[in-house]
Amino acid sequence: MRFDGLSGRQPRVWVRGAPKVVQVVLALLAVGWAILLAGGHGDHPDREVALYLVLMVGSSSVTIARGLVMSADRPVWLALGAAMLVSAAGDAVYVLFVSGRVPVPFPSIADLLYLAYYPLGIVAVVVFVRRRVRDVPTVVWLDGAVLTLAIGGLIGAVFLAPLAGTLTGGAAAVAVGAAYPIGDTAILLLAGLGVALVGVRRTHALLWIAGAMTVSALADLTYWNLVASDAYTEGAWVDALWPLSSIMLAIGAWLPGTLRAQTASGSRGLLIVPGASLLAATATLAWGTVRDIPLFIVVIAVAALLGVLNRLNATVRHTLLMMDARRDATTDELTGLPNRRGFTTEAASLLADGGVADTGAALLLADLDGFKEVNDSLGHHAGDAVLRAVTGRLLAETGTAGSVLGRLGGDEFAILLPGTQAESGSELAARLCRALAVPFDVEGTSVSLTASIGIASAPGDGMDLSGLLRRADIAMYRAKAGHLTVAVFDPRVDLSGEDRLQRMAELRRAIHDGELVLHFQPKIALGTGRVEGVEALVRWDRPGSELVFPDAFLPLARRAGLLPAVTKSVLQQALAQSALWRAAGIVLPIAVNLPAPDLIDETLPARVSVLLAAQRLPGSALEVEITEEALLRDPARAKSVLGNLRALGVRIAIDDYGTGYSSLVYLRELVVDEVKIDRTFIVPMLLDDRSSSIVRSTIDLAHALGLRVVAEGIEEAEVAEMLARFGCDTAQGYHWTRPLPAAQFESWLREYEGADASAIRAAGRGSQEVTPVSHISRTSRDSPRP
Numbered sequence: 001m002r003f004d005g006l007s008g009r010q011p012r013v014w015v016r017g018a019p020k021v022v023q024v025v026l027a028l029l030a031v032g033w034a035i036l037l038a039g040g041h042g043d044h045p046d047r048e049v050a051l052y053l054v055l056m057v058g059s060s061s062v063t064i065a066r067g068l069v070m071s072a073d074r075p076v077w078l079a080l081g082a083a084m085l086v087s088a089a090g091d092a093v094y095v096l097f098v099s100g101r102v103p104v105p106f107p108s109i110a111d112l113l114y115l116a117y118y119p120l121g122i123v124a125v126v127v128f129v130r131r132r133v134r135d136v137p138t139v140v141w142l143d144g145a146v147l148t149l150a151i152g153g154l155i156g157a158v159f160l161a162p163l164a165g166t167l168t169g170g171a172a173a174v175a176v177g178a179a180y181p182i183g184d185t186a187i188l189l190l191a192g193l194g195v196a197l198v199g200v201r202r203t204h205a206l207l208w209i210a211g212a213m214t215v216s217a218l219a220d221l222t223y224w225n226l227v228a229s230d231a232y233t234e235g236a237w238v239d240a241l242w243p244l245s246s247i248m249l250a251i252g253a254w255l256p257g258t259l260r261a262q263t264a265s266g267s268r269g270l271l272i273v274p275g276a277s278l279l280a281a282t283a284t285l286a287w288g289t290v291r292d293i294p295l296f297i298v299v300i301a302v303a304a305l306l307g308v309l310n311r312l313n314a315t316v317r318h319t320l321l322m323m324d325a326r327r328d329a330t331t332d333e334l335t336g337l338p339n340r341r342g343f344t345t346e347a348a349s350l351l352a353d354g355g356v357a358d359t360g361a362a363l364l365l366a367d368l369d370g371f372k373e374v375n376d377s378l379g380h381h382a383g384d385a386v387l388r389a390v391t392g393r394l395l396a397e398t399g400t401a402g403s404v405l406g407r408l409g410g411d412e413f414a415i416l417l418p419g420t421q422a423e424s425g426s427e428l429a430a431r432l433c434r435a436l437a438v439p440f441d442v443e444g445t446s447v448s449l450t451a452s453i454g455i456a457s458a459p460g461d462g463m464d465l466s467g468l469l470r471r472a473d474i475a476m477y478r479a480k481a482g483h484l485t486v487a488v489f490d491p492r493v494d495l496s497g498e499d500r501l502q503r504m505a506e507l508r509r510a511i512h513d514g515e516l517v518l519h520f521q522p523k524i525a526l527g528t529g530r531v532e533g534v535e536a537l538v539r540w541d542r543p544g545s546e547l548v549f550p551d552a553f554l555p556l557a558r559r560a561g562l563l564p565a566v567t568k569s570v571l572q573q574a575l576a577q578s579a580l581w582r583a584a585g586i587v588l589p590i591a592v593n594l595p596a597p598d599l600i601d602e603t604l605p606a607r608v609s610v611l612l613a614a615q616r617l618p619g620s621a622l623e624v625e626i627t628e629e630a631l632l633r634d635p636a637r638a639k640s641v642l643g644n645l646r647a648l649g650v651r652i653a654i655d656d657y658g659t660g661y662s663s664l665v666y667l668r669e670l671v672v673d674e675v676k677i678d679r680t681f682i683v684p685m686l687l688d689d690r691s692s693s694i695v696r697s698t699i700d701l702a703h704a705l706g707l708r709v710v711a712e713g714i715e716e717a718e719v720a721e722m723l724a725r726f727g728c729d730t731a732q733g734y735h736w737t738r739p740l741p742a743a744q745f746e747s748w749l750r751e752y753e754g755a756d757a758s759a760i761r762a763a764g765r766g767s768q769e770v771t772p773v774s775h776i777s778r779t780s781r782d783s784p785r786p
Contacts, residue, residue, distance in 0.1 A: 022062060026247070026251060026254070029058050032051055032054065033055055033244055036240050053095070055243035055246065059246035060081050060084035060088055061081075062250040062253065063084055063253045064077070065081075066081070066254055073131065076124045076127050076128045079123050079124040081253075083118075083121045084117070084246050086113050086117055089113050090111070090113030093109060094110035097109065106173050106176070115180075122187055125194060125206070129194035132197075139311065140193070143273040143277070143311065145307070146304050146311070148189050149277075149281075149300050150278075150279075150281040151277075151280050152181065152186070155181045157293045180217075180224075181221055184214075184216045184217035185217060191206045194206045195207065195210070204252070204256075208248050212245040212249045215241050219245065222238045223238055278305070280304070281308065284297065284298075284301035284304075334407075339407060339408075340407075343404060343416075347404050347465050351458060359419040360458060361416060361458040362417045362422055362455055363414065363415070363416050363456045363472050364415040364432075365473055366415070366452070367411060367476055368450075369449065369480065370448070370449050370450065374449075378447070382442045382443060385442050385443075386442060386447055387407075387411070390440075390449070391407070393432075394435075397428065398415050403415060403417050403418070425488075429455060430485075436449055436450065436451050454473060454475030454477070455486065455487070455489065456469075456471035457489075471489040474489060475488060503556055507540070507553055507557060507560065508565075511565045511566060515541050515543070516540055516569050518570065520537070522534055524730060526730065526731055527724070531753070532730060533730075534591070535625070536574045536591065537550070537593075537739045538566065538570050558595070563595045564597065567595060571622075575614075575615045578622070579615040582617070582621075589620060589621055589623050590621065591622075592625065593624075593625045594625060599638045599642075600638055602644075608650065612648065619645075620649045623650065623653055624645060625676065626655060627654070627655050646671055652671070652674075653673060653674045654675045655676045657698070672707065673707065674702075676709075676712055677709065679733075681694055681698075682713045682714065682723075682733075683715070685719055686718055699726050703727065709727075710729065711731040715733055715734050720735060736752075
């Protein structure tokens with residue numbers, strides 16, 4: 001047996017011999033108890049009393065030693081050892097001052113010491129359990145207290161109430177007498193509670209504590225009955241039960257185990273506690289109808305009943321809260337319709353009905369066309385009003401008994417119509433489209449919407465709800481793409497759509513497995529020819545195929561709600577690479593494209609701050625590029641997000657400048673660092689004077705506003721030279737190099753600079769003489785664009 005403590009650690013060197021000593025002491029205590037039991041006839045009272053006290057003091061000393069020797073559970077065993085020592089002191093007081101008096105006074109001063117045992121024992125058990133179980137609900141402890149009252153009251157009524165007339169102390173004697181088995185019951189039940197919460201395998205000590213309390217309770221009950229019948233004599237066999245209880249506690253103190261907090265296990269068994277409390281309290285009061293029981297026993301039983309009623313009230317309130325939470329979890333707050341979870345639950349239940357296989361069902365998936373423009377132009381409050389109005393019209397048209405209408409999210413609604421075939425579903429879909437085409441009045445503004453509806457039917461397209469939703473979604477996208485308004489799923493036409501959904505699932509796995517990689521394209525300062533930064537461009541390194549470029553998978557990511565995950569991956573990789581480069585002496589800020597949904601995510605700055613701190617990078621190591629389309633979504637929120645990013649030191653660039661609708665407005669209102677002129681203006685500069693004029697005026701305007709200008713898509717030296725003459729600050733494109741993986745980019749950079757990469761200076765540090773553009777026109781532009 002290992003006696004290295006519940007922490008599983010070896011004792012310290014200065015107590016290395018303690019375990020063997022403890023085993024010897026415990027063995028001697030067991031032998032002494034056997035002698036006491038065998039000779040317990042009262043023939044040698046002095047020797048029996050002395051042996052009794054030795055056993056009690058020895059057991060408490062062994063338990064206290066456990067707390068002193070090892071740090072694990074020190075408060076537990078010190079408290080329990082102190083409880084045992086106080087009880088032994090009560091024995092000494094009883095022998096010296098109480099025993100031998102006629103009549104024996106009860107209660108006496110010794111009883112004060114005996115009763116002090118129970119609070120210390122209760123504290124010890126509670127601490128033992130709390131150190132092993134995390135987050136035990138308060139109601140569990142309250143249930144334990146109520147059960148203690150109920151069972152204690154029942155014991156008092158059945159076993160101790162009859163003593164009320166025989167004990168000279170009257171009601172006080174009965175109350176003190178009842179306190180003993182009630183105290184034993186409290187510790188016993190708490191130990192049992194701990195076993196239920198922690199699990200039997202990790203609570204050997206609690207099992208011994210529970211056994212010791214059982215022995216102690218048996219001793220107390222037997223003692224009081226012997227006293228009541230005037231049959232008790234000192235040195236009787238019952239006196240051996242108290243030392244036995246103490247020895248069991250001492251053994252339990254030295255049992256091995258683990259001290260590791262865990263979630264409560266087996267807690268479902270505690271559900272019987274309130275019921276047991278109710279039965280015990282009711283039995284006590286019932287017993288009182290046929291036998292006389294003291295008033296305080298009645299008070300205990302009533303208190304237990306009130307505790308059970310309070311628990312019942314709390315349970316009812318908790319159940320109502322759970323029902324409200326369940327309703328909230330399955331209901332769309334804005335429209336009052338079932339949300340995706342609620343719709344899925346109800347629709348799946350309907351499809352599981354065997355009758356649907358015979359009568360059929362149609363699933364309609366509707367997506368509002370033009371709703372985004374309502375949000376962008378009139379604001380989200382107007383969009384919410386439109387969605388509520390749409391809900392009213394859908395309900396008016398789909399009031400069929402048994403149908404399920406739900407809002408799956410955004411501007412997407414689903415309708416399941418049991419007993420409806422695809423043809424009837426198409427007719428209903430057409431009515432819905434006509435109803436939605438009637439303009440909505442929103443704060444005096446007339447808003448017109450159309451809808452695209454896809455239809456799948458059961459059992460023809462399957463009986464599984466997820467499969468039906470997938471097929472209806474495919475049909476809906478075919479309707480949207482072909483401006484058909486309504487489309488019924490046709491496997492001959494729509495099988496490719498299922499491939500699209502399969503690729504969505506594959507993309508989700510790819511993000512999780514780290515298949516998204518970054519390639520880096522340099523940004524060249526036209527005045528010096530030096531590399532002053534890089535742009536990180538994401539690629540999907542899809543197993544078994546060539547690299548997948550973002551225009552092929554970002555729309556999938558947007559549709560599947562994976563753009564935040566893509567952004568997180570790109571930011572993490574870009575900043576990790578920046579940290580590696582800085583450690584190698586390459587100090588280049590990395591630009592990352594920011595999708596529109598992230599631009600209105602107010603948690604983005606905090607997440608960027610965490611990522612920068614994780615790599616120990618300044619904010620200037622990162623630049624985010626945004627598009628004007630992203631700004632249109634929610635200008636106020638976008639402005640707030642960009643402001644918080646800029647407060648971190650992150651640079652802001654407007655990407656694809658000139659392709660949006662409100663460039664000048666945003667240049668005036670937003671605090672940005674640079675604009676990137678879209679390649680659609682750069683490529684035709686040599687052949688189109690109007691394009692070159694637009695580029696030159698844009699450069700002049702940006703410089704007047706204090707902004708830097710970056711030109712994208714440079715493929716020819718002549719274009720680079722013209723941009724340099726116009727005063728453009730920076731350029732990037734295939735003229736220098738296509739985007740490269742990190743390792744290849746480092747090689748290119750060393751070759752380009754003609755020196756070791758560690759010599760590269762941070763962008764913007766110092767100044768150099770202007771290098772002719774011809775100097776920077778050194779790499780081939782024969783590679784095709786992606």
